[in-house]
Amino acid sequence: MSVAEAPPEQAQEQPDERLAGSHRTARILRRPEVGAAAGAIAVFAFFALTTDSFVKASGASTWILTSSTFGIMAVAVALLMIGGEFDLSAGAMWGTTGLMTGILMTQWNVNVWLAILASLVLALGIGALNGILVVRTGLPSFIVTLGTFFVLQGVNLAVTKLIINQVSVTGLNNVDGYTAGQQLFGSFVQIDIGTTLTLYAATFWWIAVTAIATWVLLRTKVGNWIFAVGGALTSARQVGVPVVATKVGLFMTTAFAGWLVGMLSLFKTTTVQSTTGVGQEFIFIICAVVGGCLLTGGYGSAIGAALGALIYGMVSQGIVYEGWDSNWTYAFLGVMLLGAVLVNNWVKNRAEAVR
């Protein structure tokens, strides 16, 4: 048997030349973020046509900010979901880090960078703990992080009340060093196009986070490992992927995103509630799923999750501009989630089917 000889049964499977064009289109359509992109365009068109303020620069500033904040979290949660895990404590982390930095600065006049660094260390520590608990015990991350979530929720309220006798940190703008932190996390640029478009720091962070996450996912070893640990854990381990480090790193990444969002909202609003972020954890997951992430792991995209957050931001503000009851947002999210799950499932089955 000569090495160069092609086996006969392969010959029949050669692609028809005429199929080449449609194959390329099909490949683009199979990208995980296509559904979210189409959805975002549809949602934008709908609110742009039915309300006045939605496309005005001043109106757009609001939904761009909401999308940015949720987008940062959604992208990190998407990476974690591709790696096959969930993090329900991501929302509470937003509050925890904001509260910690806020209290350190207002109560004890701690240097702003030190206070920011302290909450970062705490966040990464909790993220690592989540990851190690999940990897070492083999328990579902849903349960482990549900535990962390409740602990954080309780601690946020109890410790805040214990230290400052109220449930929210205020008056951050009167503290020395606030302006320095505000430069990095709370500043904004204004562009005058008829009305004023205000872009906050959060938006630039969102773009940066999405770009870095996409690059890591598609162009680096670590990205390869993330897909592998989420897609087939045993196989990944057998070929030498550092499974533990990858998963723990992912949990630390979501915690990092929680910290980033905590800082962004703290330095923008100068105040933080003990309940900040609680109840948002599912919205991050919904954004990621709408963006094409499979709930079972191993498939998804960072850009998709960013688009999912964009849809969420547009809908939550668009409904307000329409003058509807804002509670409809949740009903809409539910419908969108179900739709996305069905589409993703179909895509996955097609991807796995023998062509």
Added chain:
Amino acid sequence: MTTQGSHAAKQPAASAPADGAVGGAAEVAGMPASGSPALPPPGTPIIEVRDIGKSYGSVIALRDVTTSVRAGEVTCVLGDNGAGKSTFIKILAGAHEHTHGEFLVDGIARHMSTPRAALALGIATVYQDLAVVPLMPVWRNFFLGSEPTKGWGPFSRLDIPLMKKTTKTELKAMGIDLRDVDQPIGTLSGGERQCVAIARAVFFGARVLILDEPTAALGVRQSGVVLKYIAKARDRGLGVVFITHNPHHAYPVGDRFMLLRRGRSMGDFPKGEMTLDELVSMMAGGSELEQLSHELSRSLGEDSAVAKEMAAEVHHP
């Protein structure tokens, strides 16, 4: 995102396969990619085991197994379920250390306690589940865990053109011509996936390939495809250990047959000393079958259809 940079340092072999790899089959066979010892000329024993055995406490899982794996030859390990095949592979693969006998690689006695140690000596195992991630593209799977990168520090990135090209050439050298290495590996047939796993092991410097029941879950045609790849790996000068319970799959490609039953070796035969019929009847356990036939005819009566069939089977295997 900064947290992820920390575990980038691993797999020293990562960039090594980049060098002489793309040149095709001949070059790879002569120059193993990951730095394991070179392939000896065909017929030279790479692995020899002498009266090897393994006991777990007081339980003896395997004893007195003697055979050899030679470059450019296929050694078939045959046995029924529970015969000790998996214990034997685990010893060869470095997953378990043997407790008795001698295990020689290139004539040097070894005690290997980790799969990594076996890999370093060029002994690679392709397990039944193939260690592939179904949703990932073929080229990503091919290099998973040993990705070649270019660039420095935080900017180090996958060398995607090299990865795709190498995957395509290596698979072609094994006789499988993929339209598109970008398709998820889950879309390939069972035989093709097996081939990717074999090609991957060969590319990363395997001199001995251990295949754990590669045909067990496959239909007739797909099994044929896999047997062809085994032959191809053998023709490239590798030593192959083919574990199976099907003598019809083993005989056409095998050069040497080692039969296991109840943790003991029933002998190690070169192909010249054994016909397919003998192999089948040994596998079926000739004398045991005769006894079963007697028992059946006693309990069911000489004239029962089952007993007659059985007797015919024993006398004309």
